[in-house]
Amino acid sequence: MDLTQYHALLTDDVQERFLRYVRVHTTSDRHCEETPSTKRQFDLAHLLARELKEMGVSQVSVTDHCYVTARLPASPGVTAPPLLLLAHLDTAPDLSGEGVSPRLWESYDGSPLELGHGYRLDPAEYPDLLDYIGDTVITTDGSTLLGADDKAGVAEIMSALRFLQDHPEVEHGLIEVIFTPDEEIGRGVDKIPLEWITAQFAFTLDGGRQGSIEAECFSAWQVQVEIEGYVIHPGSAKNKLVNAVALAGRYLAAIPQAESPEATEGRDGFYCPVEVRGDYGRAEIELIVRDFDQAQVDRRVAYLKELGKTLELAYPRSRIEVRARQQYLNMYDTISRHPFVMDVLEKAVRAAGLEPVLEPIRGGTDGSRLTEMGIPTPNIFAGGFNFHGRYEWIPVSAMRRATETILHLVRLWKDEVPEKS
Ligand SMILES: [Zn+2]
The missing domain is CATH 3.40.630.10 (Zn peptidases)
Incomplete structure (x- = not known):
């Protein structure tokens, strides 16, 4: 034709x-x-x-x-x-x-x-x-x-x-x-x-x-991180306050930059934070995790969960919950x-x-x-x-x-x- x-x-x-x-x-x-x-x-x-x-x-x-x-x-x-x-x-x-x-x-x-x-x-x-x-x-x-x-x-x-x-x-x-x-x-x-x-x-x-x-x-997962801080007046906060905004910053800073969309191409996967919202007392981070290889997706999701636990241990007054759900395969x-x-x-x-x-x-x-x-x-x-x-x-x-x-x-x-x- x-x-x-x-x-x-x-x-x-x-x-x-x-x-x-x-x-x-x-x-x-x-x-x-x-x-x-x-x-x-x-x-x-x-x-x-x-x-x-x-x-x-x-x-x-x-x-x-x-x-x-x-x-x-x-x-x-x-x-x-x-x-x-x-x-x-x-x-x-x-x-x-x-x-x-x-x-x-x-x-x-x-x-x-x-x-x-x-x-x-x-x-x-x-x-x-x-x-x-x-x-x-x-x-x-x-x-x-x-x-x-x-x-x-x-x-x-x-x-x-x-x-x-x-x-x-x-x-x-x-x-x-x-x-x-x-x-x-x-x-x-x-x-x-x-x-x-x-x-x-x-x-x-x-x-x-x-x-x-x-x-x-990609195989695609979405990860939701909920951070609960410990709120107290900043004037009398020493050794007590856990600032959820600051904790969200630390969480994000611990994600490998080499595995970001801006650092990868071809068949390499990544982590990508897509949204942050919150205040002094409570913050939420939304991330997406992508890879062609499911094992790599699993590894990254596991890391994000461990990262939440690690920060919780470092800041015992905080509560960090990490939830992951599959988007597509x-x-x-x-x-x-x-x-x-x-x-x-x-x-x-x-x-x-x-x-x-x-x-x-x-x-x-x-x-x-x-x-x-x-x-x-x-x-x-x-x-x-x-x-x-x-x-x-x-x-x-x-x-x-x-x-x-x-x-x-x-x-x-x-x-x-x-x-x-
Ligand atoms: Zn389209």
Whole structure:
């Protein structure tokens, strides 16, 4: 299937959708226990449901928990196994996603980009930009994140569906689509309507640079440290006071700096404090622990627990409680049991004109937990860079290539996947 003649059409469609979706404020909130964690995610969910219905997709709905579900029936006479595609609606709470005002740099010339608000995206610091000279690049205006993670994925799936609706000659099996809330706070599949899914395999469109595909992710734990000090007036505190703020500082200082995100890359894992709150009497620290190797995760969690005990011994009036919980597991073992899944995906990426690069994800996706739930779900690039911050950017050609990858994937899935896989 040659899509060259459709490049302009696909590019315009995916760009237009992306610019529309990033303007919708969908920041999630890790402090809210409900799903969705923020009601505003419904704004994008309803917008997408409306657009899906307008393009004639049957069986579209938005669940009470803000999952958009849609089904594109198989082409007449095609009996391929169904396939599920996912992307997430929310953006990371690390930086504001309100009032996103994307900037479009057409025919990018390789120079530093003055984003606005005093921020500059400089290829000297981010040389990937130079791979896209002559292309259209989309950035923030410096005041918010962009939300390419994961509105690029949403736009790419929507564009692919639009194309399939308009081009019945591209035959495919049943395609199921779910847009999820709250992926960024690790709860993207908490309320996923599992009973609705008939596909045995899925793909998330939630990766980075074009060509990258991912079947391996971190194993992830979250650790909560509660520190209770011993409070007394500072004027008469000698040998009595245990200051919870100071103790939180000591706890954090004892975490190996060499095992931080800023000191590691590739296959090395880390500890990362993500939040501290508290006062004189009581403090709380939240950390995340990540590694591809479960034994390394276990070692770090054990260290954090021991660290609490050690400080308690050093400050007998204090109480330190350390609680750890698993967030998601490395999906590699499960996916590698079905080698055809990655084979077909690699073929699809090649058909889109790219060399597939298999990378371990230094993070997780909805697919990590879906894989645990029994639906192997590798991740496909969505094309963006520098996620979760004001330097986030995405080349439009990479979004078009992701859309093309989806189209090739559904076509190849029909031809190459065994009926009883
Ligand atoms: Zn994402």
